Amino acid sequence: MLRVVQWATGAVGRHAVRAVQAHPDLELVGAFVYSDAKAGRDVGEIAGLAPIGVTATNDPAEIVVLDADCVLYMAQGEMNPAGALDDICRLLAAGKNVISTAVTSLIYPASLDPAVAARLEEACAEGGTSFHATGIEPGWASEVLPLTMSALFERIDTLVVQELLDYSSYDSPGMMFDIMGFGRAPDAPVPLADPVLAGSVFRAPLLLVAEGLGATIDDFVYDRQVALADRAFDIKAGRVEAGTVSAQRFSATAVVGGRPALTVEHITRVGEGQAPDWPTGRGWKVTVEGSPSMVLEAKIAIHGEDENDQGCLGTAMHAVHAIAPVCAAAPGIRTFLDLPMIKGRHILSQR
Template structure:
């Protein structure tokens, strides 16, 4: 069976998603939505560096939804427009299309959403007999399926720590880097992601999802962070970061059980590999630690065809969504998490 798919936006993750949809034997691309005026009318193949496929991008959402596609892959930016994104998601679900998305991090665990977010989405799923699955590489696979599968090998475990160690210098998302994470800003300014409750909102879903799977009740979710300034002027693409401004960020979001962190998501994000050498370092990717008996540590490293690990992370966010589409279309309607889906494998993707 082939599922008819609309790709919604063609940015960093979106272009990778488009490529993955076009290559997937169980998926058929039927439409592409774009926010950019200069991409309207451009062929989908061209928008992801492939040969033309005869489907032009459009900004007409109603016409796209009228195509009656099985699924929309929604990867439009949501970091500074979460409410608008939620409205889009609700509209798509109520139109009858299933939905996969990486846009709003908290949606990875619908059960722990506040009612103001959960209920309109659940109602839209009922109206459209549709399903929503939110994921990505992290929040998503690296902080749910991967550590949960490893935990199943334990005799006894005390702490599961998921560490993201990435250099975001090549991540072409200036809004996220500078306006949300506050890189290039003075250290006495608190960026939105470090306002009290923001890390908990974004990563609490991952911790609650793991807690649900592990049969744990989290007493609280704590936030910890530290920043390190750049030592010299840094030039990233068209952006210049003055020396002494924020150049590296480490944070932890901790799920507390019996007064101690039991589940931890830690991000070590540098714009320059030389910064904060005292923090964890690595080739770029995720590291999972399971403290207990036996102690387990897994390195999950990746790079794209050009050897760039940050780009490969975006690609993995896209493939996690796209490869889940058949399972999401076949699932009961409603708000899904990774715990509701069967094992998503590389079925049909073998190639040389």
């Protein structure tokens, strides 16, 4: 039985709490929360369960001293990546393996300043622990899917991974407005409009896939297009006024051998009818030109469920299912290239 701590109980973290609690090989032994309103409450109740006997705390020191094998770190780290790195390194050095969904670029730490990977490795060495970052996209669609498909190909000329989702039900004003720039003027100086900052999100999956395929990236090309609302309307995160961003299409492309070879593109809307000329869908699509040529589509919420909530569930489960292999791994940074295939044990319904 592996002892698990849940760090943060937002849209992804609540799903993780429920999954860990239901897993026969895992025991939830602690939970960290950010709000005073959640601190002191039973984390089962926070996650919509009956009480489970684990009280949430907003004191990181209490988590650090807990006897635990793994921490599921699910903070909104993109808003403070340096702070997330500090938290993660502290936990690793304290003897806890860490699986993070918080900072996309940590999926492949070599994509960042070498000092970041060095800090993580030092913390892992001090605590005898392993670090793994994951997600659903990036983290699964733009890494695991292409690498799994790659064994079928004689040659790949171009590979494009697209995420096509409607974020109108995603209840995170900070992420939606302050980071992504929805509901803002098209030239607002949000992080996603900055090619350096936005590019860093996609450099990680592109570099990871390139390493897995034995390729060397010459350069990166970034692009962002926006569409504007023709009327005001409300989404879960707040108000989108007329003339502000209601859809965006952003991508990063890795140039290999002088040609655009690997691309990750997100086509994201907040409501039906926005940017009607752009591709539509509910999920992820991998298009490969090569020998053979192939398109693989993964649709989510196929029965009309909330696609954002189901995406958050998928993100949580990818982390929960990684607990056992990460805890069994040798100390250090462990990416998808280092771990065995992450499988969903105990998920086949017995009904």
